[in-house]
Amino acid sequence: MSTPSPHCLTLGALIQCRPGFEPDAAAELASRAHAARLVGPVSGAPRSGFCTLTLAEPLPRDLLQRRLDASQLVFSRQSFQVVAVLDDLPERDRLTPLVSAIAAGGERFCRLLLETPDTNEGKETSGFLRRFEPLLDAALRDAGLLRPDSPHLPRLHVFFANARHVWLGFSAPSDGSAWPMGIPRLRMPKDAPSRSTLKLAEAFLTLLTPDEQKATLRPGLQAVDLGAAPGGWSFQLASHGLRVTALDNGPLAPAALATGLIEHLRADGFTWKPRKPVEWMVCDMVEQPARIAPLMAEWLASGRCRRSLFNLKLPMKRRYEELERCRALIDQRLRHAGIKYVLRIKHLYHDREEVTCYLTRR
Numbered sequence: 001m002s003t004p005s006p007h008c009l010t011l012g013a014l015i016q017c018r019p020g021f022e023p024d025a026a027a028e029l030a031s032r033a034h035a036a037r038l039v040g041p042v043s044g045a046p047r048s049g050f051c052t053l054t055l056a057e058p059l060p061r062d063l064l065q066r067r068l069d070a071s072q073l074v075f076s077r078q079s080f081q082v083v084a085v086l087d088d089l090p091e092r093d094r095l096t097p098l099v100s101a102i103a104a105g106g107e108r109f110c111r112l113l114l115e116t117p118d119t120n121e122g123k124e125t126s127g128f129l130r131r132f133e134p135l136l137d138a139a140l141r142d143a144g145l146l147r148p149d150s151p152h153l154p155r156l157h158v159f160f161a162n163a164r165h166v167w168l169g170f171s172a173p174s175d176g177s178a179w180p181m182g183i184p185r186l187r188m189p190k191d192a193p194s195r196s197t198l199k200l201a202e203a204f205l206t207l208l209t210p211d212e213q214k215a216t217l218r219p220g221l222q223a224v225d226l227g228a229a230p231g232g233w234s235f236q237l238a239s240h241g242l243r244v245t246a247l248d249n250g251p252l253a254p255a256a257l258a259t260g261l262i263e264h265l266r267a268d269g270f271t272w273k274p275r276k277p278v279e280w281m282v283c284d285m286v287e288q289p290a291r292i293a294p295l296m297a298e299w300l301a302s303g304r305c306r307r308s309l310f311n312l313k314l315p316m317k318r319r320y321e322e323l324e325r326c327r328a329l330i331d332q333r334l335r336h337a338g339i340k341y342v343l344r345i346k347h348l349y350h351d352r353e354e355v356t357c358y359l360t361r362r
């Protein structure tokens, strides 16, 4: 068991990712840490569902947060700064050592997030966690460590790598995901043509601020959906009242057409152009990412759309490298056009072998 660090120091960072993506998550974390002059090993066991950066020397918390904004990492679903690692929790009483380790950190928290990796082993632990959570919650409140009425306080993460091995840490309320383990619980809308409608819903919630959602997802605005069939994304846009031109040689589901807001065109997403600029272009065409990225940049550079949301399919081994290549292609085109832009990328919970990107002018 490592000694909890004094309350102003952090031992490193833990990021949670989709199992199988540890090499990509670790490569990204290592690259970001290197750029931020943070020294220490990065590790992520295969299919463990998480990666860690262990600092060679503990650092003040604010400094780590400023240098490494882990919540911005593409392959991170959830992240926190580590303050202690408890590696042999007794099966009979996990509560006492946990509460004393949390108390030793000398910090108060606004919220408790009990988390596990998103793996089969994690799922086995989650049954125990459901029973354990009210006990830990009550013990922390009794000790004055958990104060839900003080939302400015950090959130406490208790991450059970397995039933006996726990990583303790914290995150600022504005960082990381609001959902434990970064897994949104979204309800499938009635009549939606495909489950991928949830992917776009998650993308809007994750990649846009609430103000951006309000300003850009409203009735009267126009959208284009490249590679739309069977219509899950178009349906999601229509559910916000947008009018959608849906391009695909394949058929759209009747439920999509029944919204009355979606027009289906059998056309090629690589060559078709709108007559007038549109607010949104979304694209889910299954194509090489190095073909999609320049197309997305072109739509923004030529003013065909004000913003776009698209998938880059990454079925290859070295996903992080491919993603960086796509970033460079977008940057090259927009720099050449003298356009300052915002590009946010996330490997969403609903994404499998792909990442989701939001691109707009700054």
Ligand SMILES: C[S@@+](CC[C@H](N)C(=O)[O-])C[C@H]1O[C@@H](n2cnc3c(N)ncnc32)[C@H](O)[C@@H]1O
Binding pocket: 193, 194, 196, 197, 226, 227, 228, 229, 230, 231, 232, 233, 234, 247, 248, 249, 250, 267, 268, 269, 270, 284, 285, 286, 287
């Ligand atoms: C993953 S599916 C899209 C699913 C859709 N987003 C939904 O929510 O239902 C990919 C679609 O891209 C279409 N597609 C692939 N290449 C295309 C192209 N060049 N032009 C238009 N559509 C294309 C395919 O026909 C396929 O229907």
